[in-house]
Amino acid sequence: MAMEYFIQQLINGISVGSIYALIALGYTMVYGIIKLINFAHGDVFMVGSFIGLFSARYLASAGLPPVLVLIISLIFSMTVSALLGITIERLAYKPIRKSTRIAALITAIGVSFLLEYTGVLVLGPQAQGFPDIMVKKQYQLFGTSIQVDSNQVMILITTIILMIILQYIVRYTKTGKAMRAVSFDMEAARLMGINVDRTISATFAIGSALAAAAGVIFGMTYNSVDPLMGVMPGLKAFVAAVLGGIGSIPGALVGGLLLGTVETEISSMGYSSWRDGVAFAVLILILIFKPSGLFGKNVREKV
Amino acid sequence: MKKINKKFWLGIIAALALYGVVQVLLTTGILDDVQRSMLLLICVNVMLAVSLNLINGITGQFSIGHAGFMSVGAYTSAILTLDYDVPFVLAIVAGGIVAAIFGVLIGMPTLRLNGDYLAIATLGFGEIIRIIMLNTEYVGGASGLSGIPAKSTWTIMFFFMLITVVLINNFIRSTHGRACLAIRENEIAAEAMGINTTLYKVIAFTLGALFAGMAGGLSAHTFYVITPGSFNFLKSFEILVMVVLGGLGSTAGSIVGAVFVTLLYTYLRDVPEWRMIIYSIVLILMMIFRPGGLLGSTKFSLKKFGKKEAKANGGISDSSAS
Numbered sequence: 002m003a004m005e006y007f008i009q010q011l012i013n014g015i016s017v018g019s020i021y022a023l024i025a026l027g028y029t030m031v032y033g034i035i036k037l038i039n040f041a042h043g044d045v046f047m048v049g050s051f052i053g054l055f056s057a058r059y060l061a062s063a064g065l066p067p068v069l070v071l072i073i074s075l076i077f078s079m080t081v082s083a084l085l086g087i088t089i090e091r092l093a094y095k096p097i098r099k100s101t102r103i104a105a106l107i108t109a110i111g112v113s114f115l116l117e118y119t120g121v122l123v124l125g126p127q128a129q130g131f132p133d134i135m136v137k138k139q140y141q142l143f144g145t146s147i148q149v150d151s152n153q154v155m156i157l158i159t160t161i162i163l164m165i166i167l168q169y170i171v172r173y174t175k176t177g178k179a180m181r182a183v184s185f186d187m188e189a190a191r192l193m194g195i196n197v198d199r200t201i202s203a204t205f206a207i208g209s210a211l212a213a214a215a216g217v218i219f220g221m222t223y224n225s226v227d228p229l230m231g232v233m234p235g236l237k238a239f240v241a242a243v244l245g246g247i248g249s250i251p252g253a254l255v256g257g258l259l260l261g262t263v264e265t266e267i268s269s270m271g272y273s274s275w276r277d278g279v280a281f282a283v284l285i286l287i288l289i290f291k292p293s294g295l296f297g298k299n300v301r302e303k304v
Numbered sequence: 305m306k307k308i309n310k311k312f313w314l315g316i317i318a319a320l321a322l323y324g325v326v327q328v329l330l331t332t333g334i335l336d337d338v339q340r341s342m343l344l345l346i347c348v349n350v351m352l353a354v355s356l357n358l359i360n361g362i363t364g365q366f367s368i369g370h371a372g373f374m375s376v377g378a379y380t381s382a383i384l385t386l387d388y389d390v391p392f393v394l395a396i397v398a399g400g401i402v403a404a405i406f407g408v409l410i411g412m413p414t415l416r417l418n419g420d421y422l423a424i425a426t427l428g429f430g431e432i433i434r435i436i437m438l439n440t441e442y443v444g445g446a447s448g449l450s451g452i453p454a455k456s457t458w459t460i461m462f463f464f465m466l467i468t469v470v471l472i473n474n475f476i477r478s479t480h481g482r483a484c485l486a487i488r489e490n491e492i493a494a495e496a497m498g499i500n501t502t503l504y505k506v507i508a509f510t511l512g513a514l515f516a517g518m519a520g521g522l523s524a525h526t527f528y529v530i531t532p533g534s535f536n537f538l539k540s541f542e543i544l545v546m547v548v549l550g551g552l553g554s555t556a557g558s559i560v561g562a563v564f565v566t567l568l569y570t571y572l573r574d575v576p577e578w579r580m581i582i583y584s585i586v587l588i589l590m591m592i593f594r595p596g597g598l599l600g601s602t603k604f605s606l607k608k609f610g611k612k613e614a615k616a617n618g619g620i621s622d623s624s625a626s
Contacts, residue, residue, distance in 0.1 A: 032420075038424075093588050097591055097595060100595035101552075103360070103366070103544075103548055104591045104596075107544070107548045107549075107587060108588050108591040110544075111584045111586075111587030114583065114584035115581060115588070118580035118581045119581060121577070121580075232538075236537070240428070243421070243424055274435075277435055278431070278432050278436065278439075281435075282428075282432060284425070284428050285428050288414075288417055288424070289413050289414070289416075289417075292416075292417055292421055
């Protein structure tokens with residue numbers, strides 16, 4: 002029985018982990034390309050969640066079937082958030098690309114506050130209920146007591162599809178190749194005729210779209226969204242990105258899933274108030290013993 | 305040598321004059337209670353900003369866990385005055401010392417890390433300290449400690465602030481401070497010149513933690529209540545913002561930044577729903593148009609005040625972009 006309980010929590014952990022992983026991808030891609038900890042990323046996740054909420058409400062009242070409501074609001078939210086990501090990059094981060102890293106970090110914190118409190122101003126500080134897009138169904142696994150609900154299946158399917166698309170974009174498209182080249186060496190990429198500005202915008206767009214998808218999934222799982230909801234998941238997702246090795250896409254995925262499962266197991270053992278502490282403790286241990294993260298490249302210091 | 309001494313004493317006299325003027329204004333009632341608590345808050349924030357500047361600006365170690373040290377100091381001194389009736393000033397100093405011990409314990413393992421990794425590790429430690437406080441019944445858990453005697457007066461606050469600024473500023477100008485600056489400029493070169501980089505990084509970190517702890521204790525005894533939530537990573541960001549807005553690496557800048565942010569926070573209280581929005585827009589615009597901060601890397605001396613600084617661009621080199 003204990004084993005089944007453990008596996009049950011593992012399955013629950015994977016859904017939380019998928020949300021972290023989707024947000025972490027945006028962090029890791031942006032960091033990989035312009036070495037900026039984009040603290041506003043958690044708030045793009047929040048905006049995505051709200052756009053998903055409004056479009057789902059509208060579409061559901063128009064009487065569309067649940068699967069269509071989900072797909073359309075997911076795509077709509079991802080598109081708008083991608084545009085938001087590009088706008089943020091153009092207006093706030095591009096002018097300071099040449100200044101110090103700490104100035105860039107402060108700008109990111111500023112953008113984060115701006116999104117959060119514009120949200121509070123426009124939407125009010127209270128949490129709003131996310132519409133039930135799909136009726137939750139429970140499934141038993143292989144005659145055991147382990148349960149999986151339809152929402153968890155949906156999360157897993159969405160995450161896997163998005164990962165496949167992301168892998169395809171990064172590996173095989175021209176934009177993806179440009180992204181890898183720019184993250185490897187921005188100046189050399191520029192000399193090779195790659196449009197660096199456009200590539201950076203594309204990175205922000207993809208990262209923000211993934212965060213928005215995570216936002217919609219988060220709303221469907223927890224049924225409650227508010228303007229400050231992005232702060233903690235954003236920070237955790239960043240932890241996940243560092244855990245997996247910042248700059249590495251598979252690292253973000255593994256880091257997110259790992260963090261999600263560790264957290265869920267800790268909560269299920271009755272230590273839920275220590276959950277965040279354990280997440281940070283794992284991070285610090287990883288940093289001390291393997292500073293570049295699980296999948297990170299080891300960068301030698303040059304004199 | 306004599307010249308430095310003269311400038312030093314001129315600064316002290318100017319500070320004492322400022323103290324006297326404000327004290328007179330307070331006793332005659334020209335400044336009301338709101339402005340009084342704002343002045344006390346400025347003192348706390350100046351201590352926090354100047355001590356973080358020693359770590360971030362002078363030694364170049366990117367730390368964003370300052371609120372953690374602040375909370376250690378605040379809780380220690382609050383418990384000492386509440387439960388053990390320890391004299392106020394002694395409790396504050398004890399809070400600073402406990403925070404400094406935490407600084408050593410946290411600094412030893414993490415200061416091997418570079419740049420952004422160090423930032424994240426310190427942020428993690430700050431959050432862990434908060435979560436430990438949150439889960440400890442003895443310190444009140446989530447509701448924190450309340451009924452802390454409001455013993456902070458303008459006189460005590462001002463002299464704690466003055467001592468902090470003078471000590472840190474003198475440290476920066478000493479041999480040890482030069483070593484810290486060398487680490488900021490180029491760690492490998494500093495090590496090659498025979499500087500024990502780990503030792504100096506830990507010293508800077510510990511000193512920063514010491515003063516942050518004292519600032520925490522003072523703020524606890526100003527505002528009666530402390531909760532773990534008031535020392536989260538957003539508080540650390542706020543301190544970092546003061547340092548960077550003022551000018552990273554400049555003590556005078558940190559003071560200006562702390563005063564500026566405190567004033568901004570206080571006066572925007574009249575428009576609560578717009579407060580954070582205006583604040584964030586100010587942050588973004590400042591970083592775009594004046595990335596080196598208000599004062600750049602101006603050193604703390606009266607002579608240079610008002611003079612245009614040659615190195616407007618912050619004067620800090622990027623430690624992790626080797």
